[in-house]
Amino acid sequence: MSVTAPKGFRAAGVAAGIKASNALDVALVVNDGPDTTAAAVFTGNRIKAAPVLWSQQVLRAGIVRAVVLNSGGANACTGPAGFQDTHATAEHAAAVLSGRASRFPVGAGDVAVCSTGLIGERLPLPKLLSGVDAAARGLSRDGGADAATAIMTTDTVSKTAVHSGQGFTVGGMAKGAGMLAPGLATMLVVLTTDAVADASTLDGALRAATRRSFDRVDSDGCMSTNDTVLLMASGASGIEPTPEELTAAVTEVCVDLALQLVADAEGATKEIAIEVRGAASEDDAVEVGRSIARNNLVKTAFFGNDPNWGRILAAIGTTAAAFEPDEVDVAINGVWICKGGAAGEDRTKVDLTDRSVTVSVDLHAGGAAATVWTNDLSMGYVHENSAYSS
Amino acid sequence: MSVTAPKGFRAAGVAAGIKASNALDVALVVNDGPDTTAAAVFTGNRIKAAPVLWSQQVLRAGIVRAVVLNSGGANACTGPAGFQDTHATAEHAAAVLSGRASRFPVGAGDVAVCSTGLIGERLPLPKLLSGVDAAARGLSRDGGADAATAIMTTDTVSKTAVHSGQGFTVGGMAKGAGMLAPGLATMLVVLTTDAVADASTLDGALRAATRRSFDRVDSDGCMSTNDTVLLMASGASGIEPTPEELTAAVTEVCVDLALQLVADAEGATKEIAIEVRGAASEDDAVEVGRSIARNNLVKTAFFGNDPNWGRILAAIGTTAAAFEPDEVDVAINGVWICKGGAAGEDRTKVDLTDRSVTVSVDLHAGGAAATVWTNDLSMGYVHENSAYSS
Structure with a gap:
């Protein structure tokens, strides 16, 4: 309709x-x-x-x-x-x-x-x-x-x-x-x-x-x-x-x-929701979510089914959002593999076989939250976009 | 030594x-x-x-x-x-x-x-x-x-x-x-x-x-x-x-x-020098060069040997640098395929077979210049970075 x-x-x-x-x-x-x-x-x-x-x-x-x-x-x-x-x-x-x-x-x-x-x-x-x-x-x-x-x-x-x-x-x-x-x-x-x-x-x-x-x-x-x-x-x-x-x-x-x-994103094999909570403001939450969503190393890691929380933390670290590096928690599909800015639960517990992935970030800096959606960076994306116009 | x-x-x-x-x-x-x-x-x-x-x-x-x-x-x-x-x-x-x-x-x-x-x-x-x-x-x-x-x-x-x-x-x-x-x-x-x-x-x-x-x-x-x-x-x-x-x-x-x-960048098949001239300031020139260097669609196009100047212009358009959209010129390996913000020389004249690529941008907004270096976004990059830690 x-x-x-x-x-x-x-x-x-x-x-x-x-x-x-x-x-x-x-x-x-x-x-x-x-x-x-x-x-x-x-x-x-x-x-x-x-x-x-x-x-x-x-x-x-x-x-x-x-x-x-x-x-x-x-x-x-x-x-x-x-x-x-x-x-x-x-x-x-x-x-x-x-x-x-x-x-x-x-x-x-x-x-x-x-x-x-x-x-x-x-x-x-x-x-x-x-x-x-x-x-x-x-x-x-x-x-x-x-x-x-x-x-x-x-x-x-x-x-x-x-x-x-x-x-x-x-x-x-x-x-x-x-x-x-x-x-x-x-x-x-x-x-x-x-x-x-x-x-x-x-x-x-x-x-x-x-x-x-x-x-x-x-x-x-x-x-x-x-x-x-x-x-x-x-x-x-x-x-x-x-x-x-x-x-x-x-x-x-x-x-x-x-x-x-x-x-339906080009070449995507994963649909990723990045839920940022504990932010000092909604703008902060969006900035952090967007920084993760745009990070090629995070995106390629998800293409490889790799719960690489270190790359997520590094992406967060490039923002101006309010947070303390040793207070940030990160979960992938519900497993809090980063607690207080360092290794948390066992990364092998993270199941990345599904197309749908949820990344949760708690900045412990306030009560605001936002969700940003993205997808992985795949061989298919590179192929499709390297062949598009010629 | x-x-x-x-x-x-x-x-x-x-x-x-x-x-x-x-x-x-x-x-x-x-x-x-x-x-x-x-x-x-x-x-x-x-x-x-x-x-x-x-x-x-x-x-x-x-x-x-x-x-x-x-x-x-x-x-x-x-x-x-x-x-x-x-x-x-x-x-x-x-x-x-x-x-x-x-x-x-x-x-x-x-x-x-x-x-x-x-x-x-x-x-x-x-x-x-x-x-x-x-x-x-x-x-x-x-x-x-x-x-x-x-x-x-x-x-x-x-x-x-x-x-x-x-x-x-x-x-x-x-x-x-x-x-x-x-x-x-x-x-x-x-x-x-x-x-x-x-x-x-x-x-x-x-x-x-x-x-x-x-x-x-x-x-x-x-x-x-x-x-x-x-x-x-x-x-x-x-x-x-x-x-x-x-x-x-x-x-x-x-x-x-x-x-x-x-x-030696991961998976790179092209070494790309982005030379921005005619900028109102050196900072403007760097901002424009960096915006092009970071654009995944520009980078995948170069991996595909595609002189896709439209993607370069779109990347320039995301900056705050001083320029008028209808005054920007872009050359790839010396062929000015974009003149005054629109199609210029024949894109088939651009030879992208070499590993080394030069993108020239003239903003026609001043006398400052800067060069930013990058590489293409390749299948190899995705492969290497999706397999790095696991």
Whole structure:
């Protein structure tokens, strides 16, 4: 069901020939209203792809009537011509949607655009525009699954999630396999809801949700030029949840999708949850978790089923978080193999045969906690990313 | 010749049985004077190994008469007992050296200690102390090569360098293969000189040299608990160079050793020099170079012989350095495949068949420049680091 689970949304995914494989590569999601409020968060990378620069402008008004997404090319580092391509895509989508007697005229300034794929190459614009035509013709209340498939790149499965709140629904789709910190393979997420909410409320809910979901997934520490998380509200349920209710529902969908991203990370053989407790602040807990998540030596150790707590301690030691080196405890899958900064329980007790791994860190410096998700660094990751573009 | 190239130093390397392989694993370097001034820099990791904590105390007085080094165990995260082991090692070395009629009595507080190997396990102290005995017996003016061999862990070759200044000499040995940022496999460097220099002059020369050598090598972004760079001066040449002359000589040896570390990095198939120019400041240039050096997607691309400049731009975009996204130029091996933030020369012109790769970045934001050295991220790195401790 994906993005079409909430009332008021139609979607489609089509094969426009942008991908050489002829797989689905253009998605369109349209908000039929009655509301068209929206919010988004974008990559923190200073090198932003053309569709990010465009969509940032669109979101300033807090209104999005449709979003066009393509895989097969990131349209990043493509200069002014690339930006014109994105602009032309939005103009074309607006014209097509207006001509198809949508419930209201659509302007290009109400159309967000997302792209993912190789950086530095122009998109084949005629193919993309034909894809927009085909997608507009194919829009349906059942189109969420196809749309989720059309945004896949190195993903092995499409990612969708739905949460039903009190009288309203939040749906979402995501792509990304290397990913958030965010990863260069780019994370794109479209979230929809039929709740009634103004743009400011949506923005607050989205920022709170992403802060505790996508922002805490760190697969390979690489930040993409294209990452976008877009939330659109149709108001079609007629229900206006409290900001807290909306935030909770959006967060649930975001965490669900974030964990699907970790599970499908490039080459991953382990899904690792790093639970940091006893921190002086939540920021400290996140910093420590992220430092462990990004450490190549920790990640390769997990690939080798090696409970190498020394590398975890060394990663913690690179942070500015409050802790005393001789007070840190570390457990892997519940076995506290490091107590007080030195060897604890017998490391041979740690069972690392499962794909799922939990690292617990107690800093003994306060009452704050946070969880960061990552995966191992495998032969498969190196293979996939050394062969990606050539 | 290594650390025994300058006059006034003797060294030895012996097999003490700490390594299961029975390879050389204990090294001793003794300064016979007449001077015994010294300076050192240590890991920035807050989790510091016992020998680092010990040696930091030793260096406070600016005097080092001898340094004991062992491979086969890092003595990190070993608690108070581990610190006592280091203390006992220094006491034992001091007693043995004093008993052997060294030119002057040696106190434990004048003996630095360095260890490298797995984190979290106690050292076999009796073996280490016997090794110190054997090394003391074996001390010679030709012992530099054995000492350099005895500190190897995953290194495939020993690393030594010598530079002859005007009437004085600087020698050095290094170990490290995953390494500086500094890497967890630990970087240990001992530098010697027969120049006349007080501790403060040595400190200034060493900090200036490491800042432009070891601090600009970033193999895997992982900072060790044990990294130590120690510089000892015997004054045996009778020559007192200017601080500038001394700094230049020490820097030359450090850069030589640093490049040997990059060349021998775990699993590396490429040695990559990242030359950043046109920066607003040297710090900006280093930040940009380091960001590229640490990016797993850039590093895997080079392993795949893929001139993926988009990933390089995305890495630059994560920095706070001064630049405009549409003004950045990037060349790989002299081919400017990115001009003004977009595609430039034909990427097929880039020849990546050589082991040596040069990435040039022009930020067009000023006149500062810096070079950072790294290597690719290979299958071999993952294999070696997933199998290291278990």
